[in-house]
Amino acid sequence: MGRYVIRRLLQMIPVFIGSTFLIFFMVYALGDPVAALFGDRAPDPATAAQIRNDLHLNDPLWKQYLIYMKNIFTGDFGTAFNGESVTSLMGSAFPVTIRLTIVAILFEIVIGISLGVLTGMRRGKPDDTGVLLLTLIVISVPTFVTGYVLQYLFGVQWGWVSPSVSPEAPFNELILPGLVLALVSLAYVTRLTRTSIAENTRADYLRTAVAKGLPRHRIIIRHLLRNSLIPVVTFIGTDVGFLMGGAIVTERIFNIHGVGYQLYQGILRNNAPTVVGFVTILVLVFLIANLLVDLLYAVLDPRIRYA
Amino acid sequence: MATSVELSTEEGGTEGGPLLDVRNLHVEFRTREGVARAVNGVDYSVDAGETLAVLGESGSGKSVTAQAIMGILDSPPGFVTQGKIIFQGRDMLKLSGEERRKVRGARMAMIFQDALSSLNPVLNVGEQLGEMFTVHRGLSRKQARAKAVELMERVRIPAAKERVRSYPHQFSGGMRQRVMIAMAMALEPELIIADEPTTALDVTVQAQVMDLLADLQREYNMGLILITHDLGVVADVADKIAVMYAGRIVETSPVHDIYAKPAHPYTKGLLDSIPRLDQKGQELYAIKGLPPNLLHIPPGCAFNPRCPLAQDVCRTEVPPLYRVSRDRASACHFWKEVVGDDSAPADKA
Numbered sequence: 336m337g338r339y340v341i342r343r344l345l346q347m348i349p350v351f352i353g354s355t356f357l358i359f360f361m362v363y364a365l366g367d368p369v370a371a372l373f374g375d376r377a378p379d380p381a382t383a384a385q386i387r388n389d390l391h392l393n394d395p396l397w398k399q400y401l402i403y404m405k406n407i408f409t410g411d412f413g414t415a416f417n418g419e420s421v422t423s424l425m426g427s428a429f430p431v432t433i434r435l436t437i438v439a440i441l442f443e444i445v446i447g448i449s450l451g452v453l454t455g456m457r458r459g460k461p462d463d464t465g466v467l468l469l470t471l472i473v474i475s476v477p478t479f480v481t482g483y484v485l486q487y488l489f490g491v492q493w494g495w496v497s498p499s500v501s502p503e504a505p506f507n508e509l510i511l512p513g514l515v516l517a518l519v520s521l522a523y524v525t526r527l528t529r530t531s532i533a534e535n536t537r538a539d540y541l542r543t544a545v546a547k548g549l550p551r552h553r554i555i556i557r558h559l560l561r562n563s564l565i566p567v568v569t570f571i572g573t574d575v576g577f578l579m580g581g582a583i584v585t586e587r588i589f590n591i592h593g594v595g596y597q598l599y600q601g602i603l604r605n606n607a608p609t610v611v612g613f614v615t616i617l618v619l620v621f622l623i624a625n626l627l628v629d630l631l632y633a634v635l636d637p638r639i640r641y642a
Numbered sequence: 643m644a645t646s647v648e649l650s651t652e653e654g655g656t657e658g659g660p661l662l663d664v665r666n667l668h669v670e671f672r673t674r675e676g677v678a679r680a681v682n683g684v685d686y687s688v689d690a691g692e693t694l695a696v697l698g699e700s701g702s703g704k705s706v707t708a709q710a711i712m713g714i715l716d717s718p719p720g721f722v723t724q725g726k727i728i729f730q731g732r733d734m735l736k737l738s739g740e741e742r743r744k745v746r747g748a749r750m751a752m753i754f755q756d757a758l759s760s761l762n763p764v765l766n767v768g769e770q771l772g773e774m775f776t777v778h779r780g781l782s783r784k785q786a787r788a789k790a791v792e793l794m795e796r797v798r799i800p801a802a803k804e805r806v807r808s809y810p811h812q813f814s815g816g817m818r819q820r821v822m823i824a825m826a827m828a829l830e831p832e833l834i835i836a837d838e839p840t841t842a843l844d845v846t847v848q849a850q851v852m853d854l855l856a857d858l859q860r861e862y863n864m865g866l867i868l869i870t871h872d873l874g875v876v877a878d879v880a881d882k883i884a885v886m887y888a889g890r891i892v893e894t895s896p897v898h899d900i901y902a903k904p905a906h907p908y909t910k911g912l913l914d915s916i917p918r919l920d921q922k923g924q925e926l927y928a929i930k931g932l933p934p935n936l937l938h939i940p941p942g943c944a945f946n947p948r949c950p951l952a953q954d955v956c957r958t959e960v961p962p963l964y965r966v967s968r969d970r971a972s973a974c975h976f977w978k979e980v981v982g983d984d985s986a987p988a989d990k991a
């Protein structure tokens with residue numbers, strides 16, 4: 336197990352370098368960051384040249400990348416479009432997105448798994464068919480549509496929640512955005528749980544559990560759920576990375592100043608340090624989440640052995 | 643004189659009656675294609691310490707009958723529509739779900755064919771064995787683990803103390819089936835149903851596992867229903883045999899009589915299809931045709947389309963179970979001819 340983890344961590348290095356370089360290259364291709372810095376005004380040529388020099392923009396791309404990486408490892412992610420350091424931007428944005436992700440994951444676990452278990456055990460019944468149809472709709476409608484509709488209904492029409500989130504973004508204001516963010520994954524969790532439950536219900540070991548004279552609740556929790564939820568738990572674990580990076584749309588709709596919002600601003604302003612910095616952290620989160628999921632998988636299913 | 647009989651003794655308390663008495667059991671599966679009549683009036687009984695071997699082709703209803711007795715039918719689609727399952731004097735079909743559950747595993751237990759798929763892959767065997775004691779006996783987890791080790795030693799699994807924390811996939815096939823046997827034995831039930839317990843095993847370990855099962859049965863004086871295709875095993879361990887065809891018992895008999903003189907053409911066909919040393923090189927006999935479609939069981943004797951002795955009466959009249967001797971019965975209109983009696987076809991009762 337230990338050797339496996341070390342190997343996986345080592346494998347992360349090329350993935351990390353490759354993906355950050357790719358991002359760096361793409362942002363570079365976006366256009367002239369100095370022009371973007373000045374917006375509509377034409378920059379004073381001397382100042383522009385000075386900035387160019389400070390930002391090493393005259394150096395070849397690979398050299399810029401190396402300088403950037405060196406800075407990252409000293410904790411310097413550069414300066415954002417508004418003059419703040421990217422690190423301080425991260426310090427305010429990541430906690431917000433993490434809170435949003437937690438809310439979304441909770442929705443996936445509580446609602447997604449419950450619906451999946453319920454429908455999995457009531458296959459073919461009307462409520463099963465209804466939920467299945469609902470998940471299909473949720474999956475096929477884009478997030479910005481469901482987002483705006485729910486925001487309008489709950490926030491504007493009925494006034495149950497405030498339609499936009501304050502800069503501090505406390506948990507209670509993130510309930511609706513968290514639901515919107517979770518919705519598609521939630522539908523997948525429901526379907527995955529349902530299939531898994533249905534499959535395991537027919538398994539021989541479950542018939543054995545019944546033949547042992549175990550009470551129903553024990554059969555369901557200890558035997559059926561314990562097995563059926565293994566793929567679901569790993570799906571949700573992998574989803575953490577997706578949710579954090581995929582919150583751009585949701586954060587835009589509810590005006591949440593999280594990672595997605597800052598990333599969007601960074602792209603809008605051609606601010607390479609913001610974009611590359613945030614994406615770099617997201618790549619790391621994603622890689623680590625995946626490693627943890629694989630390790631968790633081995634814990635949940637003793638048949639899985641890593642060497 | 644041939645008469646149609648119920649081979650079982652009087653209904654009543656535990657005293658006197660057999661340990662298990664299945665009477666006129668009917669099970670059907672209500673599927674989209676129609677109603678499959680998997681069990682159509684099974685009668686058999688087992689006493690304490692007795693081994694009943696159940697034989698019959700694939701699909702004849704051996705497992706479904708066993709599942710109905712255990713109360714673990716897939717329901718829906720499976721339903722018991724008629725009959726009685728009298729176990730220790732109580733009709734299992736009249737018990738509440740909770741009363742039935744307390745019998746399951748504790749008083750009657752089942753051993754399945756494929757131990758790998760029948761054991762929970764993510765719980766170690768200690769937990770799966772110990773569960774019997776925590777649930778049915780209210781023992782603590784620690785006590786239950788000690789009991790699990792004890793059980794594993796009793797079924798002769800080496801290094802039980804260490805292996806109690808192993809998972810099913812970490813055992814060999816034979817050892818895994820021993821775990822299954824240990825689980826069935828855990829609460830020392832009066833009846834064990836073993837559904838092809840050695841079919842999934844290597845030939846080399848089949849005999850060991852079968853010996854273990856037979857030893858334990860003798861030691862605890864349990865009733866054993868042994869579902870098997872292996873007629874060799876039957877001759878060694880069974881006291882009596884029930885042959886099933888299309889969801890019915892077509893013949894029941896003490897084990898020795900049936901080999902010498904089968905009383906039903908189907909049994910005769912089964913016995914003739916075993917390879918024998920003295921007939922080496924000869925072509926093996928096979929019963930012609932296929933088992934009936936359970937959605938459309940032929941009228942009269944279900945075996946008639948395949949039976950070499952079939953007459954007109956076989957296509958219209960369902961043969962009852964005729965008493966052949968004190969402890970034998972056959973569901974064939976012409977059992978006398980089959981046994982070798984030259985007298986005319988028996989009258990129906």
Ligand SMILES: Nc1ncnc2c1ncn2[C@@H]1O[C@H](COP(=O)(O)OP(=O)(O)OP(=O)(O)O)[C@@H](O)[C@H]1O
Binds near residue numbers: 699701704707719
């Ligand atoms: N869950 C089910 N749903 C529908 N039909 C079923 C189900 N289980 C069993 N049957 C029907 O019952 C019939 C008898 O099955 P059973 O398993 O008792 O046969 P068997 O005698 O044990 O055969 P084998 O030797 O292959 O184990 C099958 O042919 C099948 O049509």
Ligand code: SF4
Binds near residue numbers: 906907947950
């Ligand atoms: S009743 Fe007729 S068809 Fe059936 S087994 Fe006897 S002889 Fe054959």
Ligand SMILES: [Mg+2]
Binds near residue numbers: 705706837
């Ligand atoms: Mg079977």
